[in-house]
Amino acid sequence: MEFRHTPDGQIYVDGFSMTLAEFLALEPGYPGISGEAVGFEYFAGEKHWAYKAKGGAIDGPGPVDEVLLDGYIANRAVYEAALFPAPLPPPPPPKTDDEMAADLLNAGPVRQALGDVMFDLETRLAALESMPAPARSDIDAKLHAAVKARINPV
Numbered sequence: 001m002e003f004r005h006t007p008d009g010q011i012y013v014d015g016f017s018m019t020l021a022e023f024l025a026l027e028p029g030y031p032g033i034s035g036e037a038v039g040f041e042y043f044a045g046e047k048h049w050a051y052k053a054k055g056g057a058i059d060g061p062g063p064v065d066e067v068l069l070d071g072y073i074a075n076r077a078v079y080e081a082a083l084f085p086a087p088l089p090p091p092p093p094p095k096t097d098d099e100m101a102a103d104l105l106n107a108g109p110v111r112q113a114l115g116d117v118m119f120d121l122e123t124r125l126a127a128l129e130s131m132p133a134p135a136r137s138d139i140d141a142k143l144h145a146a147v148k149a150r151i152n153p154v
Contacts, residue, residue, distance in 0.1 A: 001044040101148040
């Protein structure tokens with residue numbers, strides 16, 4: 001497990017690479033490097049050292065607290081998810097005219113009330129004309145056909 005801040009402004013957290021600007025956007029409290037150090041490497045439990053601009057290493061602990069660096073290493077998955085979010089699932093296939101009509105017909109109490117009014121009207125007309133009363137399914141079929149015609153006029 002490692003954390004590296006390279007002289008070219010790259011941050012490596014346990015093998016995951018990002019720019020310093022990206023890292024600062026995710027960890028605005030990162031203290032960075034200062035003094036004659038231009039970069040450093042930290043390998044948890046093994047070594048922690050910095051390097052100078054003109055070459056050579058600065059012995060001893062690097063410029064950033066190791067407890068803080070351990071926390072950054074523990075957050076590796078968070079950084080990766082923030083910078084490379086999982087792709088969105090593909091959109092569902094388009095609905096057929098019948099599916100859209102069914103959705104509209106089942107859209108709630110307004111559509112139900114429309115079917116009830118149409119059924120009542122057709123029943124009364126049938127009685128006036130001495131015809132057999134229509135079945136509710138016949139009225140629903142007419143309503144479905146009308147909605148489908150609105151969706152996909154020919």
